[in-house]
Amino acid sequence: MMKELLEYDKTGLIETLWKCDPDIYAILRSSDNLQDARNNMFDYLNDIERHLFNIYSDKHFKDINILERNNAKECIRVFKNIIRTENEEISNFSVLNVLYKIAKKKIDPDKFTAGFVIEFIFLFKGINCTSGLYAEKDVPLFLRLSGFEAALERTKSLDNYAVNMENFFKRYKTGLDEDMIKERRMNKESIQAFFHAGESDWYDHKWQLKNIIKDIDTLQGMVRLSSDELKGLKCAKKHKIPFQITPYYLSLFDRENTGEYDHAIRAQVLPGEEYCLNYVQSKKSGSSLDFMDEKSTSPINGITRRYPQILILKPFDSCPQICVYCQRNWEITDIRDAVFSTETMGNAIEWIRNNPNITEVLITGGDPLTLNDTAIDWLLSRIADIEHIERIRIGTRVIVTMPQRITDDTVEIFGKYHEPGKREFCIVTHFEHPAEMTPDSLYAVKKIKKIGISLYNQQVFTYYNSKKFESCLLRRVLKKSGIDPYYTFNTKGKNETIDYRVPVARIEQERKEEARFLPGLVRTDEPVLNVPRLGKSHLHAWQDHEIIMILQDGRRVYRFYPWESKYALVEPYNYIDVSIYDYIIRLKEDGEDVREYSSIWYYF
Incomplete structure (x- = not known):
């Protein structure tokens, strides 16, 4: 259905919207005012919810597949959330008011987008158990069999999953081809x-x-x-x-x-x-480019701290190569202007020495391996000299951008500070796409692995690696090469990086429908959104975030509950996402079969 909806004009979309739930249309049309509509809407949604899971409900509800009913429950939860007055006040927008005016034909169609209407087409279909997700699916044959026959049938279905995944992999290149x-x-x-x-x-x-x-x-x-x-x-x-x-x-x-x-x-x-x-x-607007508000988590120059036992040490403010979407574009300088200050680092390291709660130091920046071996050795020796430090990480992209930097001498320096049982030294790198893994990068990885040092990867999930199974292929290539997938970051909500951003729903869909097909040791990365000042919020648990509004342009507004929410009264973070509709249109223009992404609307 999604492919067809993209061809409709706004009038056709609105007609489709009301066909998806005539009862909601009737409620909006018959209500005398907005509050009346709100009360009637909650009554309607509560009534559906009761019937969906009531053993005394009529046969119609009992015959609906439990997966479809569960999806309906989630859709109802979302719709209730976005028509609450509290969330209207927080987001300074009322979905219900727009739907009310559309139903009564009292709004200029230019006041909302096709993306807005399509969000509610899918939401209404979900509420009414007509999502289409399960319409053509039967109970798998192996579940109706037992013993050896069931095993053979199960093998067939698993083979089909594997073949489908491999067919997607063939669409992409790796640097080892x-x-x-x-x-x-x-x-x-x-x-x-x-x-x-x-x-x-x-x-x-x-x-x-x-x-x-x-x-x-x-x-x-x-x-x-x-x-x-x-x-x-x-x-x-x-x-x-x-x-x-x-x-x-x-x-x-x-x-x-x-x-x-x-x-x-x-x-x-x-x-x-x-x-x-x-x-x-x-x-020009005067707004801070420091999206993560690192200045508010910096107890001393050169350090960022958001967690109890680990902190970031930033010795150098440039890289051999600048990533356009870098979260620290506000402080990354031209490599000719970058400075390594032994005084700043000395003071920062002394601060760490005086705080026994810090057990791990992540050296990043800028890329610390832009520094020469003498500076790196000086830095590592002083950190390793602190008794309560049990792990040193280096965050670097040179394995991807300049693998020649991993020389025998540099690896020997790393080895001096890796003492199993006393202190771990490890490297976190940043491959974005399987096409980046080359024989030269692999050679650098082998050098490091040979002395027993672990490597991990942080991927930023952007538009350019978000196609079906694209990131799965990266995970496979990394793991075979000796690098463990570690984090997958939702692209930051910075205005300048809008071309790179992907809806939260897509990273959730990728995790559930693609990464899940890989063996557990290959999909070891955690999908996260980095909340400014407070740190990472996981994207695989709905308890950590919720949709509180859908704006007139189809963008969802999320409330994220930081990791500390069970320990302290930290304020939630409200995040305005990019529109699913805009993302899907972009995929379509790039030649993707958008039907392969149809379930994206039901990830919240």
Whole structure:
């Protein structure tokens, strides 16, 4: 049904809406005022809910599949939430008022979007147990059999799941595919020729740092850019927004820009025009670009602390390569301007020494492995010298962006501070897409693993890695390569990163309908939303968040309950999501079969 709805005009959508629940339409039409409509609506929803799970209800309700009834229960919960006066006040918007006016034909259709109407089409269908999720599904045959016959039948269904997953995997490339290795070798040779560099230069991270690409002409000399990419880069130049790409990472581009496999790679490092304009607007408005409000969780310069036993230590405020969607774009500087201050770090480390509650230090930034070995050794030795520190993490992306940085000397330094039984040293890296795992990255991983150090991955779930089973393939590639999936972050709600953001419902759907097919040791990552100032809120439990409103443009408003909510009276965080409708339209324009995403509307 979803594919057809996308073709309807607003009039057709409204007609469909009322057909999905004529009773709601009748309530809205017959109510004399909004409060009357609200009271009648709660009575109606409560009545449905009672009948859905009442053993004395009539046969109609008893015959409905329990899965459909459970979905109806969740839809009713959401609808009740968004027509509550308290949530109207919090969000400064009334869904009920808009629906009331639509029913009475007293509102300009320009006051709401197609995305708004479609949200309620699916919600009403869910409430009435006509979601379509289960309409064509029968009870699996293996559940009607037993013993060996059941086992054979179960095997068939599991094989079908596995084949379906493998078919999706074939849509994407990994950097370990033979054809990709060959193409990127040619890219490397082309870049070397541009810089008049030899093999020894290429595998020297100092050469890579010296030749970071940060201007349009140099970039255009090596890869083809689309008109939109050029607009974005020119806008970045005009407003002095830095971009940085290592020669190595540039070799991962599809040089001819065919769009076949490098969508996620380009999107990470090429700032788009909308990103730049939103960034500038945010700065002009005076609003803080520090979305996570790290300044309010920094007890001393160089430290961020949101949890009882771990803190972040930030020794360096740049990276070999700048990710467009970086949450710290407010403090990441051009690599030429970045400074490592032994005084600042010395004071921060002394602060840690004086706080015995801190048992773990995450060194991140900026990318700390941009520093030289002397600075890294100095830093690690002083942290390791603190008796109550039992784990040191380094958060780095150089394994992805400049794997040449993982030298034998650097690995030897890491090994000095990894003492099982006393102190763990580990690395958290940041692969976004399976196309980023290359033989060079794998070689760097093997060096680290050889001395017994664990590696973990944090993925940011963006539009560019959110297609069906795309992130599942990343998990598989990572795990085979010796890296454990650790966190999957919902993209931050920063205005400038709107092109990257994905609805919460999509990350929930990915977890339930895609990641769940992988073995448990492969899907070890936790899906989370990082709540400003307070930290991570898990996305797999409805107790941690709830929908409190759906705005006129189809965006859902969520209330997130921080991890401390059972221990302290911390205020919830209200988050305005991106529209599911806009996300689906974008997928459709990129050639996706949107029917494969139909259940997304029922993830709350």
